[in-house]
Amino acid sequence: MDDPFDTIPTAAIRDGRATDAYFERTESALEHAGRNPTVVAEVTADQFPDGEFELFAGLENAAHLLEGLDLDADAIPEGCLFDGGPVMRIEGEYLEFARFETSLLGFLSQASAFATAALEARRAAPDSQVLSFGARHVHPAIAATVERSALVGGLDGFSHVAAGDVIGREASGTMPHALMICMGKGEQEAAWRAFHESVPESVPRIALCDTYTDEVDEVLRAVDELGDDLDGVRLDTTGSRRGDFHHIIREVQWELAARGHEDVDVFVSGGLTPERLRELRDVADGFGVGSYVTNANPVDFALDIVEVDGEPAAKRGKLSGKKQVYRTEDGGHEVGLAARPGPTDGRPLLEPLIRDGELVREFDLGEAQRYAATDADRVGFE
Known part of the structure; x- marks a missing residue:
């Protein structure tokens, strides 16, 4: 065949x-x-x-x-x-x-x-965690090439499971918007809770916080739901709805600090370039970079x-x-x-x-x- x-x-x-x-x-x-x-x-x-x-x-x-x-x-x-x-x-x-x-x-x-594109991203945010999220943009047969090259370029990890099997590294990742939507509008807490109770302890508790309502609102709801078990939040808001994203992240960090949760990290993903990483690296703790690497x-x-x-x-x-x-x-x-x-x-x-x-x-x-x-x-x- x-x-x-x-x-x-x-x-x-x-x-x-x-x-x-x-x-x-x-x-x-x-x-x-x-x-x-x-x-x-x-x-x-x-x-x-x-x-x-x-x-x-x-x-x-x-x-x-x-x-x-x-x-x-x-x-x-x-x-x-x-x-x-x-x-x-x-x-x-x-x-x-x-x-x-x-x-x-x-x-x-x-x-x-x-690898060159990954290195450009790495150099744009040298003190941040930067992960490769771009395998969905290439034929799956070369996903391991993408992820290995991203690591050579200095990125801290990647998302593709089978690529990890090939190169001997474990893939990273938490939750997509699909989980939130499958649980239903208004049921964000149920999605975060189901994730927390079902995944291995070694997986960081990173809550996706931009599906239905304002980023600050969902971040604070995630904190209320998971408390000290929450390691971080991820913002992946569609570009057409972001507005001043730097300001949004600062606002999230401020509201977390005001409630004594400075230890909750803020991760950002979605269409990021080295220029955007340089703009956001002073307010975000980590990034997921996808198309910039795979479109090289x-x-x-x-x-x-x-x-x-x-x-x-x-x-x-x-x-x-x-x-x-x-x-x-x-x-x-x-x-x-x-x-x-x-x-x-x-x-x-x-x-x-x-x-x-x-x-x-x-x-x-x-x-x-x-x-x-x-x-x-x-x-x-x-």
Whole structure:
């Protein structure tokens, strides 16, 4: 039976069937001509640095795609900020990896976009809890990619249950408006109580407080209903009804404090951007960011041959020759030919990934997240 969800199976990706048709045509043409050169190919978004850093993610998937092929590969670390020059280099006979180009770029382009957007959100509210709420905006088959990339970018958690199963992290979340509406208008207390009595103790008691009446009214009713068991409230009011949201949150915080409930946190969600996070971070304790991450435009990576049988080669508009990229002490990103000395204060970023088909690097999500946070400080990412 065909997949009812239009999902490309793992076997098709591993077999190289998840490719563009012209790579199959290229294979046929080269085999017909008896030509299979040894090449150096590089994955690059921009040829030269332009001051616009992006965050590298998706490397683990890319590495497993190339693992077992008769080639060598180098890559910058996952969680590294890049600005021009290659993020990955592949060396081997061209037909060994030609058909995998489409999947390779897909793994890197979308994950790096999600991670970069997440890092922008993280940097906009550095002292707040920020969760990824955007899995509903993508095909469920890539939800784990979204959530893992969001974590690499520094977000504190995510909402998708199956994604948590894949990446080994527990999903976060409390209640939707659907619960409130199913319980009925005027029955908000019953919804909060049912939630409190039914979910595990480890789940924070966060009451959704904007379904039917004024935010302050529902917040104070939630406090009266759950008392000291209430950990926080979430405001997710439709944008057309928000008015001055900063003022609304301040009012909620004021009324909580006036009744001795300063310890009740206020979380905000719904269409948030880094600009909105900067506006609200002084009054809200945490945020749920969704579409800003999932709507990120894929990084425009390309895989280009830069050397053929030991000689520099490239299409017009691309830079020939094997390259290296460097992080300088002042946070700069520099690109140079690998055979020439790099900047005196530069640290090479392209490191061994695969040697003779064997994966020689380990992957750790926490390490990638820490690397991203440190590198963002180093380069002054905003």
